[in-house]
Amino acid sequence: MSTHIFHTPEVQDFLRLASGLDQEGGNPRTKAITHRILSDLFKTIEELDITPDEYWAGIAYLNQLGARSEAGLLSPGLGLDRYFDMRMDAEDAALGVAGGTPRTIEGPLYVAGAPVEQGFARLDDGSDANGHTLIMHGTVHGADGKPLPGATVEVWHANTKGFYSHFDPTGEQKPFNMRRTIVTDAQGRYRFQSIVPVGYGCPPDGPTQALLNQLGRHGNRPAHIHFFVSAEGHRKLTTQINIDGDPLVYDDFAYATREGLVPALVERSDEESIQRNGLSGPFAEIAFDMTLSALVNGVDNQIVERARLAA
Template sequence: MSVKIFDKPEIQDFLMVLSGLDKPGGNPRMKQIVHRIMSDLFKAIDDLDITPDEYWTGIAWLNELGASGQAGLISPGLGLDHFLDERLDAIDEELGIKNNTPRTIEGPLYVAGAPVSEGFARLDDGTDANGHTLIMYGTVYGSDGKPLPGATVEVWHCDTRGFYSHFDPTGKQAPFNMRRTIVADAKGCYKFQSIVPHGYGVPPGSPTEQLLSALGRHGQRPAHIHFFIGADGHRKLTTQINIAGDPLVNDDFAYATRDGLVPAVTERTDETSIRANNLNGPFAEIEFDVHLTALVNGVDNQINELRKRAAA
């Protein structure tokens, strides 16, 4: 239809009212954001001739999304998390900051309070019968290129069924299974033993899958391992690595794959390597060094305090 009402003065006045810009008090920043978002939504309804039926279908979907707790899942699925990373990259470029280890999305399944280990940690509890042993290690470097003893490496990943501890619908996993915080040793090195994780998909029939299907997209992720890495005088890095060889490395519904975050996986079958790691058989090996960046004028200009979570 050709009917357009967005530009009418009374509609523009209405946007000022509903966002509180016509009144004192309240939060000025919130008013600004709500005014912009509602203006864009009103204009989209006008330009696309969105019908009341389509609108209320969307509202019902939002209700289902909230009830299922999947806002943090659809956010990366719609590219919002990746867009935020791209903006942070652009801000860093303007500041002259080079990120030798790229940032990428956190995802919604971090849990604070994982057990702390010095230098080395065993992540898995050995109960995943389908698990292929993984040894992963690396060095954390500071902005001056030197190793950072005492750097903290928080790591978490899923099991071979694609489930994370604390979010496992089967209840099979113990608390903090495949979650640890490793304090880098005197040489700035970290190392852990676990199992190679598998990729996974969004819950079947969920609001997230419904939307992705309507867009002609899948909801699958490649196998990956999450990290938070921090050290005194440096900005906290949020990143994750993909398992090389996974067919979805370059087709991640969450758009987390980035150059420099797909380290090689080496299969070790020789007795020397097996004995050196106190193992009983072949294992996969990944080396992944991390380069942190310095604080900006003494401040971590990218940390998001509100993403902190209490242990489930």
Template sequence: MTAKIFDRSETQEFLQVLSGLTNDKGNPRVKEITHRLMSDLFKAIDDLNITPDEYWTAIAWVNEIGASGQAGLISPGLGLDHYLDERLDAIDEELGIQNGTPRTIEGPLYVAGAPVSTGFARLDDGTDTDGHTLIMHGKVYGADGKTLSGATVEVWHCDTRGFYSHFDPTGKQAPFNMRRTIITDDEGCYKFQSIVPKGYGVPPGSPTEQLLSALGRHGQRPAHIHFFISADGHRKLTTQINIAGDPLVNDDFAYATRDGLVPDVIERTDADSIQANNLNGPFAEIVFDVHLTPLVNGVDNQVNLQRKRAAA
């Protein structure tokens, strides 16, 4: 069919009305965004000849995404989270800000309120017997290049089955397993003991998997560890590192892999290293230093206060 009605004056007037642009109530920013998005959707329906069946199939899928709580999962899967990071990078470039440690997506599985310790923390509770011991450590540096004592390092990751505590469908994990907040010591150091996580995939049969399959894509992520790092006078950094050697490091469905975020994994088998870390056998070691950036005119111009995150 070649019928197109987007450019009709009646359609353009209708878009003005439905977006609230013909009244003096409401929120001007919401009106502006709604008008643009609805205009783009109307035009797409015209240009692509989207049928009512296709449209209502999409509406049913949106309902399923909402009912399953997977909006935060399909968002990175469609590249939106990565695109937002790219825009923040471009804004920083315009401001002349150099990010020594790249930002990357948060993901939907953070939980607030993890136990706090200074300098060192044990993340796992020892119940995942399939896990290979991991020692990860580094320093947090400020905008002046000096180490930051008292910086906050929030860290979380999944177990060897790909499940996160608080979101584990088996109910096996205790609250805050593999989640901690570490305050850097006098030398700006943080360190934790845990296990090397595994990658995971989106829930089988889920609306997220259905869309990815329709796009000819998979829903798998490489093994990774999430971080929030913050300190007075600096912008909060949201990032994550991938476990080097994972076959999906460069094929992440969530597009979170970035240069500088795949540190080496060193296998330690010597007695001195094992003893120095109070361990009973070989372990993996990752060193990851973090460089924070300054506030912009006294404000963190990238913090997201509106995002809904799980509480304890």
């Protein structure tokens, strides 16, 4: 279609009307965001000559996305979560905030209310027959480089089928399996026993994978472990580590891999290591220290408030 009407006064006035900019009620921020999104969408329809058929196929897709509760999965898959991290990195650079463990995306599968343990926690309940024992440990440091006693380390990860408790379609996992909050000890140390997770893929019959197929992209993630780390006087760290050796470590559909977040996974089979950890056989070990950044003018300027499951 060669006709272009986006920049006409009629369309621009209509955009203001549809966004409520000419109305006294409502929320000014919502109006401004809606006006920008509608304007960009109108312009996209015109410039790419989007047909009504294509538009209504898009509406049907959004309905499917909501019905399957996959918006939180599509968001990282399209790089939006990573883009927010890039913006926060840029804000840190502008403020002169440097150092600390790299942040990366939270993902959609956190659950608030995990049991709290002091210093050490057993994450898995032993029910995963294919599980390979993992011992992970490290020290949480403050912005001054000193260990942080009493810091909270929230950790969660998938089982060997790639499923998370509370989101497991098989119903096999009990609540809070492979989820704990660990309070660091007097030396700022945390330690946990669990199993080595595996990666997962988007549901193959879901709308997220359907769109990725259209983009010629896969929908798989490498094995990884999520963390929230908090301590008084510091900004909350949202991060995750990828399991070294996973073939998708640097090909994550959610773009969460960052340098410094792929610690070595070391297999231990010697009797001394097995006995020292109170185990009965070989295990994998990951050592990973984390460093928090200080509040900015007394405020956590990058805290993220979002809807999260609580149990």
